[in-house]
Structures are given as C-alpha cells and as structure tokens.
Amino acid sequence: MVNLDRRTVLAAIGRPAIVVGFSLVGSLAAHFSPAEASRPITWAEADQRAAKIVDAMTLEEQIQLLRPLAATSFQFAPGANTFPETMRKPSPPGAIGSAGFVPALPRVNFPALQESDGPLGVANMKAWIRGIEDQATALPASIAWAASFDPSLAERAGAVIGSEAHAKGFNVMLSGAVNLAREPRNGRTFEYAGEDPLLAGTIIGANIAGIQSRNVVSTIKHFALNDQESGRGVLDARISEAGARESDLLAFEIAIARGQPGSVMCSYNKANGDHSCQNDWLLNQVLKRDWGYRGWVMSDWGGVHDMRKAVMGGLDQHSPQGKDYFAGLADAVARNEIPKARVRDMAFRIVRSMIAVGALDNPAKAGGAIDREANMAVAQAQAEAGAVLLKNDGLLPLEANKTVVIVGGYADTGVVVGGGGSMVNPYGGIVHQDGAIGMAALGKLSFVPSSPLAALRALRPDTDIRFDDGKDPARAAKAAREADVAIVFALKQATENFDVADLSLPNDQDALIAAVAAANPRTAVVLETGNPIVMPWLNSVKAVLQAWYPGQRGGEAIANLLTGKVSPSGRLPITFPISVDQLPRPKLDGFDPNATLFSPPPAPFTVDYHEGSDVGYRWFQRTKAEPLFPFGFGLSYTQFQHSKLRVEGGKQLKVSFTVTNVGKRAGVDVPQLYVAPPGRTHRLAGWERIELKPGESRRVTISADPKILASYENNGWRRAEGVYDVRVSPSANLSGLHGSARLSEANNSTSR
C-alpha cells in the first residue's frame, strides 16, 4: 500500500499529461447585504475576548489548537482504478473534511477549526474525490485577477470564496497566495498574482479582505521566497535583505496591511539558511516585529523540521502531514525548554484572529445558502476583466455571419484548470481529458465544463461555427482553409509540485498553430496557460488572446471577448520573455524533467537570487533586454492617448494626465505610473483602471505609493532626496509620457 496525503493525491490528479480588514467596502456591500456578515470587530476588543478564552484553557487545550489533525487522508494500492470511499481514511470525528481540523473546545466555547484549501475557490478534497458532491465556484486563476488590475474585483472574488466556505462550514481558508513570479517557470504561477509587489500585494490584499468579510479567516501564503516548485522542500533561497524587502516580502507586506489576514502560512523552502517555518528572521523579525503582525503563523503541510527551532522561530501552528514535531510540546514545556508564555501566545494568536474576523460571532455552518448564479457571475466578470489581448491586426472582434472553425484545446469540452491543491470541484463537476475518471484521470488534463465552442455557438446562432479537435494538423489546416476565420485554442496545464520545463506550448501545439495559420491568414489564437508562453508563430497569426485558466464561466467569458460583447481590458501581470535565456537564471535550479510525485527530494541546493528586487520587468530594464510582451501590456478594441502630464514632487509624488479614447468603441484603459529613484530601475508606483466612451477624455491623478519610492537601507525604508524619473506608460516598456520630479528625503515610509 502507498500512503498518500490529500495534497499528494490532488497534485497527482492535476499532473498534466502534456507537460512533460474586516470592513465591508463599496463593491462588497453592493454584492451582499451587510446583515450577512457580523459587525466589524476592533483588535482591542478581539484582544480582550481572546485573553479570556485562552486564559480559561488548560495547557493541553492550548496545545490542541496548535496541532491540527489531517481532515482527510487516503490510502490506496498502486494500480487501483477508482477512488472508492473505503480507500479514504475516516476523517476525525467532527471534521467536515478537506485540509486541517482542530476539534472544538466546548468547555471554553471555542469552535472547531475547519480548514479548506484555496486560493481559487473552496477546494474541498474530500468532495472532489467523491466526484460530485460539494461543488464550489471555480474562480479564474489568480494571475487573471492580477491581470485585471482591479482590486475591487479581487475583493468580490474573495467574498465568493468566503461566503461559500462559510456556507459549507469552513472557517479557515488556505487562501491568499502572493509569491512573486520571480521564476516564470514556477508551476504555481497561476495561483499567484504576477511579478510586481505593488500589483500582487494590492490584488491579494483585496482578495483577503473579501474572504474575511464573510467571517472566515484567510491565510496568506507561502511566506516566503517559495518562488519555484522544483526542490521546494530542500532549496535555500539566497537573497540580500534589501532585495527581499523590496520584492517578495513587499508583496506580503502590502497584502497583509491591506487585507489583515488572520493567518500566514510559512513555506517549504529555506530562506537565507533556515526553513521558513523555523526562520527567526522571517517570522519573528520581519513579520511579527517589523510589520506588527498579530495573527498566527501556520506551517505548510510538512514544513516543520524541528520543534524548538520552529516554536522559538515564530511558528504558531504545526499543520498535519509527516512527522508531528509538536507531539513533544507538552513535555518540552514541562522541562522548561519551551516557555509556557510562548505556548499561550501561540494559542492566543489563533483565538484572536478567529474572533477578529467574526468567526465566533457568526459561525460557519454546513448547509448554508449559496447564490451560485451570483458567484458564477463574479467568476465570469473576473475572467473577462483578466483576459489580455496581446495582438490584434483587425481580426477581432469577430464579424457576424462568417464561417468560423474552432481548432483544438478541447474547446468543445471546457476550459483547462491548474493542478494541485488549488483545484476546485466546479459546479457541473470537473471533466478529465478523454472522459477519464478515478485513477485513470491521473496525469490527464482537467477541465471546468464551460465550453468556449458551445458559448460561441449560443452567442452567434446564425454563424456556421465548426470544430476540429486539432489532433491531426493536416485535417485542421483543411478545415481552416474552408472557413473565413480559424481560432486555435492552445493549452498548457501547470500544477503544484512541478515547474514547467520551459515556456513553450506542449504537445506540438506550435506546429498545429503554424499549420492552421499557413492555411488561413485570418487565424486567431486563444491561450489557456498559467505561465508566459513563447510564440514562434506570432507573425503568422492575426490575433492572440491570453485567457489564463478562466474558471467556472471561462467559455462564456472567452466567447464574449472574441465577439466584442465585452471589450478586452486585461494587462499582463508578468513579462513574457522571448526566451528563457533572458531570465536571471536561464537554467532552472533543481529542475528534474523526470520527477514524479514519488521521486525522493533532490539533495539540498541553493538558489541565488542575485537580481535582488529587480524581478521581472525590472530585470529586463536592467539588462536592456526586449521581451516578447512587456509587463503591463494589453490591447483593447479601441485606442487611448495620454497627454498633458503634470508632475508634482516635494514631499509626495503626484502625477496627473489626460486619457482620451481616440478609437471607435468604448473600452477600458489602464495607464500605469512607473518611477525610478535615482540610480535604480523603474517600479510600478500606481495605476488607474478607467472606462471611456469613444471620444471621451478624463483627467487622472495618481499618487505614488510611498513604499514604492523608498528603498530598504540600513534596517529601514529610506526615500533618498533627488530627482526621480517619472513615466506614464501603457506598459513597462516605458513608452508614453515622460517627466521627473525632485523629492525630499523621507524615512520609514509606511505601506498603504
């Protein structure tokens, strides 16, 4: 028998075959009536109430909170062909299932902790394995949330997650993933929010606030520098203090300040020598001391390696999986090796966060009402706002009454989803490549049953829309020749546990696109990928739409975008390189193309983040390299002009300019403010998302985020006095308006 934990099983299912604050803000208030969430609670009130509860607990009860049990685990024989219920080990009494579980402490009136995975919806493994029960809204991949540059949408997505979790009885979501896309081949890039700390932190912070507005704790993860999957449990990420504070840590800092998550999940990797879950620098100094973080730190599953080091290094809760290093905690306290006060602090942090989000006052209960339609509409809005039009030589939006052939990408089946612990069992049930079920689904592609083909046909009943599965390029080319327009759907499914070997489309899809484009010059490509893609066929196609993994209503969203019912408005949250040779590390350290879930971990190795905070587009600037598509880039069906730049310096940098829609259609522009401190690369310091009618103009003012203007020096943030280069640009290529401002010196700037 092989013993697999739930995480391993999920990751296996998603293994692609072909890769070889607690307040309601405007948007939420509109979506949910305030009565659905309990009233906001201040930290001071939470402190007082938590102290009463924790001080009434015995030491054993406090320790119980620190050692969640596995809520679901499995045991099956290799070669088994189904996931029968008998193979699932029984969940502990009282557990709903899914990730971790702490039994209730009725004596002190403290509820059970019921944890479920995210971050793309309520990913309940137990239900997933059974196949049909307990489905949830599958949100688009969070890289698409970032691509929308729209925090209010990310917040609404959070409210969907929080409200569904609450209605299923979960009160802790493992949701809010903000690792920076420092390595674009990272297999979890789709679960994160891109390469820029301000964008990623703002989007994920808003998402966390949305989750917690439904009285459910959000867990920001994976803290920190967990920027690749290869060797994630053994690698040591080496980076300078300033480099880390201005990049990966800044994304967390901004998201935590904005969303105030009740919990932080430390990561598998080492950071500058120590495993993150027992890393005094990361947990005690940066998170708890410098950022004043008051919630609890939970380990990633299997992320603990030493009890004393972890407890004294700042870890508060040991998640289940593998050896239970906290088993000896009571004895260690008895021997005075661990202070009692530290155990109280660990328990206190958990209780306080639960109180602060309202999880005690408005307890999550299974069987609550879920407004599926409203939630799926949020997923669709997010997919539409996050899709990025990368090229369009007049082909899109599709004209009516043309013969269209859709090629490949299982566009008749649905839209692809990323693999691993984030995979949600969507409404309608997950569908596997070629109808595979149970164990046979291992290694197959997985889809949300939202077919772009069906959605296009529904939108355009008068158009002849044909389908070719793309398995035979010659046949697909013939079908393309016989149609007015060809649209090739190209997929790449990434998954937790594995990085992608390169940035190419797998399974000869490049050749398929080339064959179709050669047969019909009016060819568009729709990409469903979680990572940047290189496009050897780019010059021979007329249009490219990056749809990411678009989730529950992805098919409808893509159809709306292709037909112009909705105008594309996403912008790239990550640079698309021409080749991996342009990256700081052309060779991905620790990558093993033959790795499987059963491979032993590689020998420990270090990854040298010598680029410091010059991540993504900043690295391209530093090396003066031209990417395929820059960060921030995206077209719409209209054109915009920026003019009349005004820059105000002094104590604060304020920039204003006029945006005009000079095209023929309504559309959304995302003008971006980039600022370079003296001698440094340009950083995204703000943006605006504005919708304009044809001919309409608007004056936009952006105040640069103070933390972005400052640099980390000598243990603090300092904004040097000097001249700052200022650009208002449609992307990180810095074309557009150019100005500068003299700024005064400022120390210890705070995040917003």
Ligand code: BGC
């Ligand atoms: C993943 C986390 C996840 C946890 C629980 C880990 O392997 O890295 O993102 O929340 O498992 O499923």
